[in-house]
Amino acid sequence: MPGRKLHPPSRVEEYTARGWWSPDTIDALLRAQVARQPDRLAVVDPANKAALVGAEPRRLTWAELDAEVDRLATVLLDYGAEQGDVLAVQLPNTVELVIAYLASWRLGLIVTPLPVQFREHEIVELAALVEPKFFVTTQRIGDRFHAAEVLGYKLPAITLAHGPKVDDGIVPLDQLLVAVGPSLADYVAAHPADPNDCVTICWTSGTESTPKGVPRCHYDWLAICWGTVEAPRLTEDDVLLNPFPMVNMAGIGGMFLPWLRVGCVLVQHHPFDLPTFLQQISAEKVTYTVAPPALLTLLLQREELLARADISSLRLIGSGSVPLQPTMVRGWQERHGIGIINFFGSNEGISLLTDPHDVPDPEQRARYFPRYGVSGYTWSSRVAEWTSVRLVDPATGEEVTEPGVPGELRLKGPTVFAGYLHGERLASPFDEQGYLRTGDVFVIAGADGQFLEYVDRAKDLVIRGGMNIAPAELEGLIAAHPAVADAAVVGYPDDVLGERVCAVVVLRDGAELDLAELVRFLQDRRIASYKLPERLELRAALPRNPVGKVLKRQLREEFLP
Known part of the structure; x- marks a missing residue:
């Protein structure tokens, strides 16, 4: 386990002096909202x-939420919770998940959130890394009796579960959440939170190897959430609909903490179900939500789905994680008057976003992110002033300053994490200047070099005969074929060229496609011939991890000799 304090004193002194970090804590934000508006609606299941x-x-309401936080904190205290203990939580997006986070932070515990899709292999593996004292879950998730499964893993943790009837050996939370112990206030007063205290250990996606733990403190999270508050211009009058699991940056940094910062309403959604999602927008008068690009494209293609719902309350939608199609961003703006915010980030270092206020042109907003620090350009989010970016040629190590030359994005600032869990066992993610090596390839773009344009993940580049091929670019082109429902591009070994290009494609119902037709389609787009696929594999579905990323390593391994 890491020490409770994450960042070195010199960084804390510098960033607080600059006003980038404040003495706020997450529990202090909650208490402020409760004091300000106790009887207003806070969270919806x-x-x-x-x-x-x-x-x-x-x-x-905010007062009801605060009371439940105190009750759960009391139960944890009764079972021996101490500041700095780790609490693993595996719950869907429900009110209980919100309460578990807030109760843990009231006591100074460290939360490690686990996707509900994780089973014994992942849970036992990660538990060995963080050694949780508590495991909070629920009796049932869907058709799985989840708490009993977790008990069978024989974790060295106290298992607590919601539900009407839990198995012997599991603490029955719903029967115990009835009172606030007299010792709670005394404990909290005697154990004040430091903004540099670790509050979460989230996990990287694990597409290439065992997931890595990403510790975050109050300083980190509360700096991050300024960007996700200011881009959609959130106020206390907003209603947020959260369809992303609250286990990583998108759910916690993009929805949960902005809600707590401004004191609006948080509506939870899980698992993703389109009719329920649209019904919630209508019923709750949702003003802001987030959605993956593929869903936003689908809704534009099938207007009959939107015709059944009232989306007139929506002002903005956040999206990202993969390049956005300009036609999609323009379609939402022109047909529905809804701006799409383009987000780019990771658990380790979120920083880039393009919103309709700063970049009203939907074509530019889909393709570009601000290149912070360019003379003559300012961006409305304060995170833009806090974050330093540089591009570095991955082959030579030289800084890239010319447009169109690919370089790895490197970041420095108050939203960047302090380092991985058990970082002493891993290669440093930082370069010699202290910048985070993101592994993401960008080029400088725009008339004055004021933008960055995403190219691809460095580790996913296909290198064919010395030529670098960006899978993301090809995937976007292939996805435009009318027969294609989903696509991934990977390299496969070649004795002469090193790698050749393989397209792995999921077809739409009833569609057909062969390699020759796909190549003709791409040639019509006038792309360089070295990028053309030389192999086509059809699949019923692409392998994905619990947060939706394509498991490209798994695909590449299929093609090894």
């Missing part, structure tokens, strides 16, 4: 909660 976990949906 998924509409399908009964089917999901066997409990009826709830709607809590």
